[in-house]
Amino acid sequence: MLLKEIKDIYHKELGGIYLKEEIDSFFYSCIEHYLNLERFILAIQPGITLTKEEEQPLFEVLSELKLEKPLQYILGTAHFMDLELQVDENVLIPRPETEELVQWILDDCQMEEQFKSDAERSRSVISTMLNDHSLRILDIGTGSGCIAIALAKHLPNVTVFALDVSEGALNVARKNAASNGVDITFLHEDILDIELELDFDIIVSNPPYVRELEKEGIQKNVKDFEPKTALFVPDEAPLLFYRAIIDFAEKHLSEKGKLYFEINQYLGEETKALFHARNFSEIELRKDMFGNDRKLKANVPSRGL
Structure with a gap:
């Protein structure tokens, strides 16, 4: 699946719970944490595609975010x-x-x-x-x-x-x-x-x-x-x-x-x-x-x- 499609799914699934800026922050934090990708990756590689294995943690996080569990607890880290x-x-x-x-x-x-x-x-x-x-x-x-x-x-x-x-x-x-x-x-x-x-x-x-x-x-x-x-x-x-x-x-x-x-x-x-x-x-x-x-x-x- 295209990474930008997963981003769109985040916004669709979480839009009634969080602000747009928060959802963007969640998404970029996840791809940095799990995939070591910078937040500007879609600007320079809009066609980047993930394997099923790479997708899995992103969708697992999405499920927990829908329950309003804090992202810091999901990822296990905070700054x-x-x-x-x-x-x-x-x-x-x-x-x-x-x-x-x-x-x-x-x-x-x-x-x-x-x-x-x-x-x-x-x-x-x-x-x-x-x-x-x-x-x-x-x-x-x-x-x-x-x-x-x-x-x-x-x-x-x-x-x-x-x-x-x-x-x-x-x-x-x-x-x-x-x-x-x-x-x-x-x-x-x-x-x-x-x-x-x-x-x-x-x-x-x-x-x-x-x-x-x-x-x-x-x-x-x-x-x-x-x-x-x-x-x-x-x-x-x-x-x-x-x-x-x-x-x-x-x-x-x-x-x-x-x-x-x-x-x-x-x-x-x-x-x-x-x-x-x-x-x-x-x-x-x-x-x-x-x-x-x-x-x-x-x-x-x-x-x-």
């Missing part, structure tokens, strides 16, 4: 920043909003090195941590490991820890750390019930934050396929995990440590108020690329004498 990661139904699919959160941390860690004078640099919290080769980072609810791995890749002289309650997620994250050449200490722990004898300079988390009442507005490919324990929180306790992480941070963040979070876009001010109530300082709420409250940073409260 995050400059990383290629394995993903399956044990982990959330990494998203651009989370890339922004990681970039915020990277920018904070690098900015003062680039712009501060030598005198200012000597007083810089983050620069001090970097220069003494002891910056410790903890990623809570690591999932695929995307945050932890990206930070380990891009920051020098750091020790990265990553925890998750799901052993299935940790298995995926371990494979991703190995394939991307980074050394991360993985911890099988529940942040709601944890005892840990370690301190950290940065704690970052993209915890569950979607309320049950918000399920109706969530796309089927997310609601039906991505791990529910990584997504949803009870309506009566939407900040459950943020409270638990604050409790943990008050004991385990270093004297001038920082917290970074991805948050529910509808609960930005409520989340910010929670940190104010617990005396965190320099609390900053940021919007994502779509103009939604999605990220928050806070400095550890003073512990006094």
